[in-house]
Amino acid sequence: MYFADRKLPNSADDRDINQADFWGGNIIIQGLFMRTAIIFSIALLTFLTVSCAKKEILFTLVSADHPCTIVVNLDKFDNAEQAAAAYQSINWQDGNKQEDNACRQAFAALELQQYMIRLLKLSAAEIKIVDQAHVPLNGNLIFIGLPSDDQLKSIARTAVQYWRKNKQPSAQSFRIDSFNAGERNGLILSGKSSIGALYAVYELLQRWGVRWFLPEDEGDYVPHLNKIEVYNVHEFLDPSMEFRGFWMDAKRTNDQTDLQFIQWLGRNRINVYRSNGADIAALKLRGIMLNTGRRDLTAAQLTAQMPYPYNHPRMANNPNLPTDPYMISEQFHGDTNNNGFLEYGEAHPEWFVVHVDTTGSSPLQNLYSSICLSQSDAVKELSRLLTAEFISGQYQENDILDLWAPDEWCTCEKCSKLGNPADKMLYLLYIVGNTLKEARKSGGLHRPVYLFGYGQSAEHDAPTIDLPGNFNWDFTRVFLSTWPRCYHHHIINSDCVNINLWFIKELLGWLAPKSKFRGNLGIMENYNADAFHSLPTIYSEITSIDIPAYHELGIRGMSFMHARIHDLGVDALLNYQFSQMTWNTEIQLDTLSQSFIRFAYPGVAEVMAAFYENLEKSMSTLTTWTHYLPLRAPILLKAMRTDPENRRIHYNEQFDWRRSAEEPLFNELWENGYFYIFEARDLLNMAMAETLSPPVSRRLQELDNQLRYAELMINTYDNIISFFTSGPEEEDIRLEAMYRLRENRRNLLSFSAPNSLNGVSNGLEDCGIKGLIDNLLLDYADALDKLDAEEN
CATH class of the missing domain: 3.30.379.10 (Chitobiase/beta-hexosaminidase domain 2-like)
Structure with missing residues (x-):
């Protein structure tokens, strides 16, 4: 004591x-x-x-x-x-x-x-x-x-x-x-x-x-x-979660990670981070493991267009290349594109994906999302290439090999016999994992390398095929992405019948006593999902229940996708809460959020606590309006144009027609969220009016930048939602919404996107619905011109 x-x-x-x-x-x-x-x-x-x-x-x-x-x-x-x-x-x-x-x-x-x-x-x-x-x-x-x-x-x-x-x-x-x-x-x-x-x-x-x-x-x-x-x-x-990671796509962002952030990571015991754009030695010193951070790692290592690295027997014109270890393909036709060298896809067309039910090879395309798993030589070659990168290539300082399931697996007849998408992912992990294990045993690889497999929505269904006894469980982990998920409800909430209920059912299938999967399962949370388009997101209440629930179910690893590292604003609390709760899932929410707010905003802590609470409520339905609405909009627009009398004006959380009273009514949720953003603005203005220390004023300014963008986005979406939730007899409401939407478009175009993960410069490009906005305004161009003429 x-x-x-x-x-x-x-x-x-x-x-x-x-x-x-x-x-x-x-x-x-x-x-x-x-x-x-x-x-x-x-x-x-x-x-x-x-x-x-x-x-x-x-x-x-x-x-x-x-x-x-x-x-x-x-x-x-x-x-x-x-x-x-x-x-x-x-x-x-x-x-x-x-x-x-x-x-x-x-x-x-x-x-x-x-x-x-x-x-x-x-x-x-x-x-x-x-x-x-x-x-x-x-x-x-x-x-x-x-x-x-x-x-x-x-x-x-x-x-x-x-x-x-x-x-x-x-x-x-x-x-x-x-x-x-x-x-x-x-x-x-x-x-x-x-x-x-x-x-x-x-x-x-x-x-x-x-x-x-x-x-x-x-x-x-x-x-x-x-x-x-x-x-x-x-x-x-011992930590509650074995792996506690910030995951960022190395292909999309190369922002430099400064030493202060690395110190913060180490002291809060985050132990998985990216290697690009960071001081690798400083991360290693703090026990932080480095992942490859590429969603397209398979395609980056082995695609049809890459030069074939072996001296092919039928094109033996480069004695400096090693002897070809593979059988000659029956579909080999030489340098078919006449570019002067042999490519993988020319040497072995059968190695690459087929998206139709046939045993033949698909025509060569510019990009391939995956290889054909039924081709054992293709899987062997991919494993060899990946392992070589960890021995002496670009990943020789990394500790974790990230393998994401492709958007679409090969669908040839042989691959269809390999089971469901989860089975296919585990098969690939099995081969790559054992190749890494053999390299370690032979002395080529001098350090342990973890293999993380990331399953997307197609892989949520539990595996159906027994796994080999020599599966490298010690150094292989599977992470299931929760996307798309609802943050208005906790992950285990029977009220979330449209979204989260499906994920948790599938998750329990992986964790069931008779599950074919016998390894350690992790969760990839998309707190800053692409679809959220840089909007300020807060999940204090959600994470305080979700993370302990995951741990209770047996989850022992969590990654936070697209964590922000600069100009944090509200993300500072999200980062801190994630680090603390993955280390100790029993820690209390009030302890974390209240202590953080009292520290970060002395003199205005009570006001800022209310600000965070209102902003969290306002953003809680984000998945519905930033992901599902744009997804459904083309169908809704087509229905309007072909049958304007057949309007579905009551929507659930998938922005689909609400079919039963059990489904949450998004219309009402949106109205509440719209109110909370105005409350948040009043509270922030109140805090900014006080005389505060420079650090506190700077933190408030970061929040103000984020909130101004959120206000622009919410006003934009409000007009779109008002348009879609108005009946055919309310043409005046729809026209007014389009009038305001036109102004929203101008404002977004002139607004610099804050800390965008999407590599764009203005809010209109970052909002994710530019095409929808332009289509709606095009439909109403004549009506808006007429309205302008009347006003003039």
Whole structure:
């Protein structure tokens, strides 16, 4: 148990950070925002109880009168600074962990030191870092890793015994153990790996009140403590989710990730990120695994138009190429396009996809979304190419190979016998996974590589075919994309009959006791889906229920697609909440959102809490109007033009005709959402009218930029929805809607798209419905011209 004397800041920016997210925290607070010492007791949640442990005494770990020494194994390095600085020169891929561990644990020691200095207002001389060869004979100690000092062998043996009680710890597991050893007392922060030891440091700092809310200079919160006391701490911890990732398409965005954001990722223990546009060594130092981040990785490695890399027997004109390992294709006809070299599609036309039910080969096309899985040589070649990239190619520093299911699998007769789309995806993962495994066994690949398969809507149906016994389960994970999903309802909600109900039924099929799938399943959430077109999205309530529900079902990995890393605005809260809830799914929503808002917006926190709440409600039906409405619009327009009397004016959440009272009525949901956006604007204006510090004003300005775009988009959609939900007798309403829509179009065209993921420069291109807007305005061009003439 820790006891800490804590004094809140005396500055004008005093703010209380809710401490209830200390797991099992029992906190005694004598009033909020008090400028006097606050005594609180934090009871550590104990996963492991050792009844036979020697009785320990309460001791002061650190205070102005009690200096503390941090002990770490520095290996060949002279000091912690030198060891930590070596991260740029270390080969993190060579499989040599000794140097990696020394560097990372030294970095952990420096992180702990700098925050202890800030927490207790001490100097570096009062919190020294020493090598394990120079452990003080007395005083208070914090070991990063297990002790090796001869005089502490009994303490080290006890710590090892604690570890033996923990079944199947992961590389991220860690322990926090206190000890009393004569004149030396302290804590041991030990990990199953150096990553676990680093996580133990961040866990300890969080227990002492430190928070990393925002990736900016003023983005962390460090309380003031008079002393930290320790008594009988023995705890084992593992994250709720094994993989906690921000997934961004490397092909679509190459925004540079600055060091501040990387620091934020590491301290909040996000452990999957992209490799392009980032300091790879800085990510590796923090234990962050690098994915390939390409949805089109298969097509990027093997398409029909790529040069054939072998010396083909019938075109043996390049002795520098390796001997062709494959049988000559019966469909081989040489260099059919006469471009002077042989392409894959010319050497083996049968390798590439067929989208009709035939055993023949489809004509060569410019792009192929996948290979023909029934062609074993094609799958073998793809696996070889991918593995080669991880051995010595563009992915030799990556840890995760992302394989997305294609938009359409080959539909030839042989492929149809391979089962449903999920079966096909698992078959591909099986071959590629075992190729990686063999490369590791042979010594060509010096590090473990995880294989992540991503299933889209076609793969939601559970697999139907038994998987081979030698499937590489240890390093293969399947992630199911929830898209398209409704964020107006939680993922497990019987009221969401139009959208989420179907996904959860399919998910339960994967997780069923008799399921053919026996591996670990993850979830890919589309919080910033393409269809949302850069709109500000908040999911505080949804994620607070969804993420624990996923974990309860057995999900052990989550990725957040298209996470924003610059000009965050509302995404700052989304990023923070995702990082905390995937680490510990039992953390309370109120603790996260309230503490974040109080920190980010001191002086206007109550107003901003209401702002976030209203904006979340306004955006909750986003999937209906940004995805399903544009999807249905061509059919609706055609129906209007052919039979204007047959109008469907009551819509469900798929923007389809509402057939029963059980289906949510989108018309009403939209009206409420439209109201909430105006409430959000009033609240933000109220906050911006206050005199605030520069960091707070800047954060409010980011929100204002996002909100102005949201207002433009909602006004645009409101006119379209008004058009589609008006009866044939309400032509005046439809005309008025088109009149306003024309003005919306002008405004969107002149508005710079904020932080667009779609690579466009203005709101009209980013809105996703430019074609629909233009079609509607074209239909009403004559009527609008007439109206303009009358007004003039």
